[in-house]
Amino acid sequence: MGEQQYEIDLGNLMAFDPHHHFPSLPSSREELVKECLQKGTKLVQAVADALFNLPSSEDRDGPIVTLPPPTTRLPREKPLPKKTPPTKWELFAKKKGIVQRKKDKLVYDEQTGTWKRRHGYDRVNDDKDVPIIEAKLTDEPGEDPFAKRRAEKKQRVEKQEKHRLQNLKQAAKVGALPSHIQLAATALPITGTQAAPRKASKNELANVAGMAATSTASGGKFDRKLAGEKPPKHEGKYRKYLPVVEGSGMGSLEKQQTEKVLSKLISKNSHDILNVEKAVNMYNVKKDKKRRNQQGKSTSSTFGKLKPQKKPYKKTSSKGSPYKGKSK
Amino acid sequence: MSQIKTPQKGRVRRVIQKRAPKLVENGKKTLILHGTRTSDVLNAVLSEIYHLKKDDSVKYSRRNDNIRPFESGGETSLEYFSLKTDCSLFVFGSHTKKRPNNLVMGRTYDHHIYDLVELGVENFKSMKSFSYDRKLAPQIGSKPFIAFIGEGFESVEELKHLKEVLLDLFRGEVVSNLNIAGLDRVYVCMALSSNKVFFTHCALRLKKSGTVVPRMELVEVGPSMDLLVRRHRLPDESLRKETMKKAPELIQKKVKNVSQDAIQGKVGRIYIPDQQVGEKTLPNKAKGVKRERREAKMKVEAKRQKQDSTIPSDP
Numbered sequence: 001m002g003e004q005q006y007e008i009d010l011g012n013l014m015a016f017d018p019h020h021h022f023p024s025l026p027s028s029r030e031e032l033v034k035e036c037l038q039k040g041t042k043l044v045q046a047v048a049d050a051l052f053n054l055p056s057s058e059d060r061d062g063p064i065v066t067l068p069p070p071t072t073r074l075p076r077e078k079p080l081p082k083k084t085p086p087t088k089w090e091l092f093a094k095k096k097g098i099v100q101r102k103k104d105k106l107v108y109d110e111q112t113g114t115w116k117r118r119h120g121y122d123r124v125n126d127d128k129d130v131p132i133i134e135a136k137l138t139d140e141p142g143e144d145p146f147a148k149r150r151a152e153k154k155q156r157v158e159k160q161e162k163h164r165l166q167n168l169k170q171a172a173k174v175g176a177l178p179s180h181i182q183l184a185a186t187a188l189p190i191t192g193t194q195a196a197p198r199k200a201s202k203n204e205l206a207n208v209a210g211m212a213a214t215s216t217a218s219g220g221k222f223d224r225k226l227a228g229e230k231p232p233k234h235e236g237k238y239r240k241y242l243p244v245v246e247g248s249g250m251g252s253l254e255k256q257q258t259e260k261v262l263s264k265l266i267s268k269n270s271h272d273i274l275n276v277e278k279a280v281n282m283y284n285v286k287k288d289k290k291r292r293n294q295q296g297k298s299t300s301s302t303f304g305k306l307k308p309q310k311k312p313y314k315k316t317s318s319k320g321s322p323y324k325g326k327s328k
Numbered sequence: 329m330s331q332i333k334t335p336q337k338g339r340v341r342r343v344i345q346k347r348a349p350k351l352v353e354n355g356k357k358t359l360i361l362h363g364t365r366t367s368d369v370l371n372a373v374l375s376e377i378y379h380l381k382k383d384d385s386v387k388y389s390r391r392n393d394n395i396r397p398f399e400s401g402g403e404t405s406l407e408y409f410s411l412k413t414d415c416s417l418f419v420f421g422s423h424t425k426k427r428p429n430n431l432v433m434g435r436t437y438d439h440h441i442y443d444l445v446e447l448g449v450e451n452f453k454s455m456k457s458f459s460y461d462r463k464l465a466p467q468i469g470s471k472p473f474i475a476f477i478g479e480g481f482e483s484v485e486e487l488k489h490l491k492e493v494l495l496d497l498f499r500g501e502v503v504s505n506l507n508i509a510g511l512d513r514v515y516v517c518m519a520l521s522s523n524k525v526f527f528t529h530c531a532l533r534l535k536k537s538g539t540v541v542p543r544m545e546l547v548e549v550g551p552s553m554d555l556l557v558r559r560h561r562l563p564d565e566s567l568r569k570e571t572m573k574k575a576p577e578l579i580q581k582k583v584k585n586v587s588q589d590a591i592q593g594k595v596g597r598i599y600i601p602d603q604q605v606g607e608k609t610l611p612n613k614a615k616g617v618k619r620e621r622r623e624a625k626m627k628v629e630a631k632r633q634k635q636d637s638t639i640p641s642d643p
Contacts, residue, residue, distance in 0.1 A: 012499045013511075016476040016491075025520060029451070036477065036526055037546050040516035043475040044532070044544045052508065052541040062509025069504075074496050075563070075571030077356050077416035078349040079438055165331060179348035180341045182333040 006046050011070030013051070015043035082176035087167040127153065347414050351575045355501035356435075358385035359415035361406070363422025364393050369429050369452050370421040376455055376551045377419055380529065383469035384501070386413045395420060397432050398559055403441050411439040417497055427558060433493050437571050443563045445486075445493050448556035455550040464531040464547055466513035471500050473511070473532070478519025486557045487519055494527075514546055520554070528552035 007016040020039060026032040056063040086094070093100075109116045109124045116124040133145045171177050200208075213220040213229070242254040335341045346354070360378050362371075378387040388409070396402025397420060410418065416439075420432040427448065434444040466472075474495060480487045498515050511532060518526045530546040537543040563571070585597040 011502065012474065012495060013471060014474040014476070014495060014499070016481065018479050018482040020477050021479050022520070032520075032526065033528070033548065033552070036516055036518045036528065037530065037548065039477045039518065040475045040514060040530065041544055041546050043477065044473045044514055044546065045541075047473055048544055049541050051506075056508065059507065062507045064505050064507050067504055067506050070499075070502060072492075072495060073572055074492065075435065075437060075442060075568070076573070077353055077435075077437065079570070080573060080575050081349040081351060168332060178345075180335055180344045183331055 006043060008047055008050060009071045010047065010050055010054075011068050012072055013047055014072065015047045017043055082174060084171045084176045084178070085174055087170075088163065351577060355384055356417050356496065357413065357415040358417040358419060358497065359409055359413055360385060360387040361395065361409070361418060361420045362388065362391050363395060363420060363430075364391055365423045366391075366421050367423040367429055369449060370423055370431070372454050373429075373431060373449055373452060373551065373553065374419065374421045379455070380498070380551075386415055397434060397441065397444050398446065398561065407436065407439055407441065410436045419497070430558070431555070433497060435493065435496060437563075437567065442567065442571065443489070443493070444559070444561040445490050446558040446560060447490075448558055450554040450556060452553040453550055458548055458550040460531065460547050460549055464512070464533060465549065466531050467510070469500070470510055470512050471503060471506060472498060473514040474498060475514060475516045476519075477517070480519030480522055480525075481517075484519075484522050485562075486523060486560050487525065489560050489562060490525060490555070490557055491517070516546070523557045525555045525557070526552070527555055 005017065005019050007018060008014070009016075017039065026035060051065065054065040054067075056065045058064075092098075103118060105118060106115045107118050107124045108114075111125075111129060116122060118124060127149055133149075135145075139145070168177060168181060168183060172183050177183065209229075213223065216223060242257065243251055244254055245251055246255065335344060358377075358381050360374050362374065366374070374387070378385055392405065394402065394404070395406050397406060406418065406420070410416065416436045418432075418434055418436070420434075422430045422432070424430065427446070429449040429452075431447045431449055432444060433447065435442045476491055478487075481491045482488065494515075494517060511534075514530045514532055516526075516528050516530060520526055528548055529550060529552065531549045533545040533547055534542040535545055562568075587595050587597075589595045
């Protein structure tokens with residue numbers, strides 16, 4: 001038994017012996033288990049041979065090897081994530097070549113002379129920390145500069161929120177919304193993996209409403225109409241009934257129509273309904289065969305009397321052939 | 329503007345983000361369930377499978393009346409549980425007169441049933457019935473060896489399918505770095521006939537062999553059982569294709585002209601166009617090679633030749 005015979009998947013630590021088969025099943029359970037363990041040991045040894053020869057790095061807990069990726073392909077458990085489309089800012093930054101830099105979390109605050117957080121509580125350059133704003137000449141009297149600043153800040157936040165929503169909507173269109181976000185709050189829980197059901201479109205709703213409206217016995221004729229409800233669209237053709245009475249113009253139309261149908265039907269079978277030549281030929285051949293058979297029978301059974309009687313028939317059949325020529 | 333709904337708590341958001349589809353996926357979790365009725369044997373089988381996979385499985389202890397994985401409409405609540413627990417493997421045990429000791433193993437894709445294998449359990453031997461040195465007992469969550477023996481796993485379709493499911497169920501998490509000293513368990517599956525498989529779980533004893541590779545010794549620690557394949561359902565071909573898709577981001581492009589050498593390390597090869605040394609003029613021109621002089625010389629020569637040719641033609 002060479003080790004080449006085993007299929008080894010080092011990434012899964014799996015070995016497979018596709019050549020083993022029992023000539024006859026072991027009679028007792030113990031023997032079976034014993035053989036199984038023996039084979040199993042061989043396979044595990046084969047995997048270990050490959051595994052222990054991989055380059056390893058020593059760790060406190062033991063030697064650590066880098067496993068190759070599994071070769072046996074197994075299915076994913078969830079679909080591949082979709083790529084979120086770039087936000088407007090990202091597009092702009094790319095166009096302008098703006099690269100994001102890492103910023104320190106702590107910034108030196110010159111007002112207080114200490115290191116403070118860049119964002120969040122007790123942050124640097126916080127508007128709240130400024131107790132006095134110097135008046136300028138351009139200031140309108142009666143306006144609170146603090147309130148003005150707060151309002152401006154609020155506006156900026158709202159603007160950013162609007163942009164965020166816009167970007168999320170774009171992502172939702174592609175189906176690449178981050179899993180923890182749900183647009184247009186629904187009663188469904190956020191599951192993290194499954195996309196929220198799509199909103200029904202206006203067309204779909206109209207279709208369903210139309211179906212419901214026409215599904216009464218009268219086809220919705222006597223139902224109370226809702227405000228703004230349109231009559232259901234008639235689908236298909238209207239049948240035209242033409243006057244039966246003959247005349248000129250419209251009167252002849254009905255005749256024309258039926259004639260058209262009739263001629264179509266007739267033209268379908270317009271090929272020779274009866275091929276006289278063929279029919280006669282067939283008839284003759286059949287007769288001939290029949291007679292021959294009977295002749296054979298008669299000779300065997302010595303039915304001599306019928307022989308002369310048959311001959312006149314033959315004559316008639318030979319007469320038939322000139323007739324055939326006539327038909328041509 | 330309240331059109332965005334996000335989880336109120338950061339913890340919830342983090343949990344949800346963990347469950348989101350990823351390029352490199354987390355290990356598959358297993359859901360273990362009971363059907364309407366389960367026998368003692370099945371109860372033991374389910375709890376011992378849970379014991380083997382304690383680190384990445386969820387076990388439900390209640391009976392489930394409305395789960396019939398093979399029937400249409402019988403998978404609804406199973407798929408719901410799969411979504412709820414974020415499990416994509418399940419082991420479902422049920423015991424009926426028609427199918428005694430029935431074990432349904434299956435996988436889900438996007439929380440919908442992907443494939444199913446129905447197994448009958450026979451000759452079950454519990455972990456408790458094995459006696460061995462307790463020091464050898466495998467650790468929870470250790471990466472197992474898996475051995476499949478028998479040509480049936482290649483030739484018979486049902487067993488081939490079973491092999492894939494068992495591998496998915498027991499292989500544990502896919503890792504890139506592995507501590508060799510921590511290897512301590514082996515699953516052995518042996519095809520006995522075209523529909524019967526002997527499954528057992530062994531501990532591993534590493535013995536010194538004098539070389540780098542230690543000598544392996546298997547000690548059966550259980551559970552062990554015969555699995556009889558009853559029904560199975562393969563995945564839809566188009567679905568299979570979809571699940572086997574590789575992320576284009578993860579496929580490594582072949583790097584041209586760069587190779588690794590054991591001694592030299594990274595070795596690159598670059599293209600140098602033909603230098604055409606002969607045609608290049610030298611920077612330091614000798615007087616005689618200068619262009620003006622060369623041209624003047626050529627002119628003079630041409631003139632002389634003309635004269636030479638005209639003189640004899642005249643007479």
